[in-house]
Amino acid sequence: MITTAPELIYMLKVNIGIALFYAFYKLFCCRDTFFQWRRIALLSFLALSFLYPLMDMQAWVKEQPAINELADYYALMMLTETNTSTATVVTAPVAIPTPDLLDIIKFVYWIGILLLSARFMIQLSSIFRLVLKSKSINVDQISIRSLSEPANPFSFWQWIFIYLPGLKEDEKQEILTHEQTHVRQWHSIDVIISEIVNIICWMNPFAWLLKTEIRLNLEYLADHKVMESGTNKKAYQYHLLGLANQNRQNGLYNNFNLSHLKNRIKMMNKKRTRTTGHIKYALFAPLTATLLLVSNIETVARTAERLIYSTEESTPRPEREEVASFVNTTVQGLVTFTITVTNSEGKPQPNITLQIKPGNEVKTFKTNAEGKATIEVDMTTPKYVSLDVSSPKSSKHQSLLLSANKPNVTAIFDTDDDIAAYIKAGKQIRIKLQISNNDNQQLAGVELISSSTNAKATTNAHGEAQLTVGVGETIAINHKGYQEGKFTVKELCPIKDMENPELVRLLLVGEDPVYQIADNMPEFPGGMIACLQYLARNIKYPVTAQKEGAQGKVIVQMVIEKDGSVDHVSIVRSITPELDAEAARVVKSMPKWKPATVKDKAVRCRYTVPVTFKLQ
Template structure:
């Protein structure tokens, strides 16, 4: 919602600049009215047009999207509550300030609305020229609200009265109050955005241009009408939700009345806002386009088609033949935390995990990896420690995972199935709580990557000095986790002999990333088959330089593990 809200406000700012650049000085008042309302509508609609939804519907033959979104999990860090969370406090204060401003403006809006209704009930009403005219009991500027017209007749001559009536009837018959209310509501929701208020001012001014033009079209003298406007300039400018006869600035209105009419060919420029709307949609979805491009999908599909040859020994299932007790490691649609997806899972763990006091006192910290199964009905079963560091921390991680609400279950070919899920949880003490942190030997967890292609390897470098297993800043592949997934997916090739033999499984490759970021001494710690093991070592060894890990600001050698899944389709 925050991203959507920000995109709406950016769009309003861009449309206002576009309006000032192209439409501000022409005399096509009706077209300008339509364009201004369309700017608000498009600003609200464009962020909802999500290209990523269309892209993700194009189902590739490999589980790249599931791997990135659901298997390669973020690390959940739990620390003792010893410091003030300034970031959270600022966010809450900003939220409170925003909704406080919205509440104030809503109250102001309804007070103005109630004032107009009360005035309409108190004033004497007469019928003139097919309109209900409410006669004000004391001196004030004429104005209208929908089909209600308010005039203090004693202040005007008959000619002036007729001019005012024509002006306000134009507002009433063309439903200008709808434009005013829409602009008021936008300003209430986007009160902090100055461009929303500027757009509202342009809408109000353009409505006055339309009514002024109608008065002159009915044959009233232009100069006399302009002097009449100047005579009413001592009244307070309208700042409420009605259409006021003497709305300021009068200088703009008088200049526009004396302006030469714009040539008809000028209407074609109003079509230019359509490409601007398309451009905004592309900008709004630029992140999704960058992550999931058509080129990447085509490369993955072509790689699968050319490198993976199905054999009679490949394991396949139909909806009716999936065994009841089978637990899937990877499924077509992965399980999802019900309340907010991945963000909801992060919030749940952050809110419910507690750092055991005895572990704090003993200075124990590190990463606990918990594996569990999401059952067909979404319930959490079989939670277990895949990698533990201390009984107290392990117990706390199991407790919170077991207490999770039901998930949305994973599905295979449209049928709910049991699926395994892994969550790494980091318990970390602040440095001032017990001196310098202790670093327990913990391997980095990633999960599965599907093999699909081939690329030549590069030589390895040497290791000099101590080798760390966990450091303050772990090594990073160019482009992050997503970049590493794409690299492995493009460069691994499923050996043909292994395909024919029906060999598949998960290989874990351990390597050391040295101080220069080079891959060194890769080795298989969990083998499956010599052919698959050799292919995994070849591609890991061919990786480009990483950003090295650092400890206390200095680059160090770091041990790193990458699981790679070879699976027959």
């Protein structure tokens, strides 16, 4: 099964957020004169781009039928190619090698990170060297760093760097006002944040564009402050033009003569935007909500609370090694494959459709009356070729992997008529299951129950269990903390002999949602007063805490499970370790609660109680 790394999905969402927020900024914000609002918005855009993929509202999404259907549809479309094999695959599954292009992109990305990080550190070190080389003096009661060599004025953090010789008094005042604005408003924080984001997302052109907008808006803020000080607008603009002809520094610092001078002059001459223009900034809330919703729909689609299954053979192990070895073999010329298709009882399957896909080409064949087909494939370039097996008489299809080292392949393929015959005849099979969670950890204690015979089995420490069932039976799967799952044997399990059951791996994805608010919240037996009385009766005040005079209120959070039991106890507000431990102990000792319900169905719910410690 092809999987996508969570960190790759996260970074993709981050970069999409940056692109959309930049588009929003250019569409609504870049022409007004609300420079402080712009600054807040730009920094918020960066923060939200990194935070929204982490915000979890899956529980809410799953409670909305229309949105949940959309998530299911997305999952169906997204997982169509990665989870299509509901029939038995005869050849052992092989981990398809990652394309070389992806490795190259990763390599280039990390090289870019290293180079840009090195540049960032060099820029920082050059500023610190200037601090050491320059002299600290006071000009009009403002502390500056006097440069010994001609350079444009600039500031970084709390330092203002100016080359004083040759400056007129009015020019000096303009520069000081401008750079003091950068210093007092801590503009270097914006510069550093945008630089770090740019390093992380350097492959995204919108990250570079957003960084430019952040730097430009800081200049607007400083220019605006100069205008407010009473400086002659025209004289200031001519001063900027004069500085534009000098060599400018390239670095992290806020430079008096940055690029986009034309935009700065235009903004200085622009009329103030009406106050009602602030309303448009509220529009980015729906954009954020949409991003958050889409992100959670994607997450729900990937971790939907249902059984996501895949079938693969676990034995014999040597066959897996053989497959792994021949995938890396390059064979020149045509290879003739003989494909034999039978049902689970060994009867030939005629008129079965076989499709091979060497490269972008698709070739279709049919099995003859003996269930055989001969296929010639040019194996000069490909290391392996995929083969799809399907039939108009079956709603399922199966995928195999062909290699030149194994030209004779037998596929076991049951049509819907075969399955119906097995069910009618009461055919039974021995199934062997291994159940894991989303972290690839085998789950022990999972209960499997047959729908017709009520036969039961429980998974061992390796997450494995065996069960004898009929072909058409439904197996229910129950495990604490996970939603109930079920599957039909005919749809999932290989219909093989009783002695050698094939391993079927099931993946339980996603725990039951823990509600914050339910239709009916959890209730302690006897109500909240009885709960507080229980706490008061059962608390044992730690002796060390009494001696130290420690008292107060410990806030304890817990999850009330569907059966009313108390689980996942944690301390939300602490006093001392001793009091925290005692509060947790007494909460864990509580009897079962009446569980929360949503639509008259018991659900898990998070609940908080105060545990008060008071010395007499």
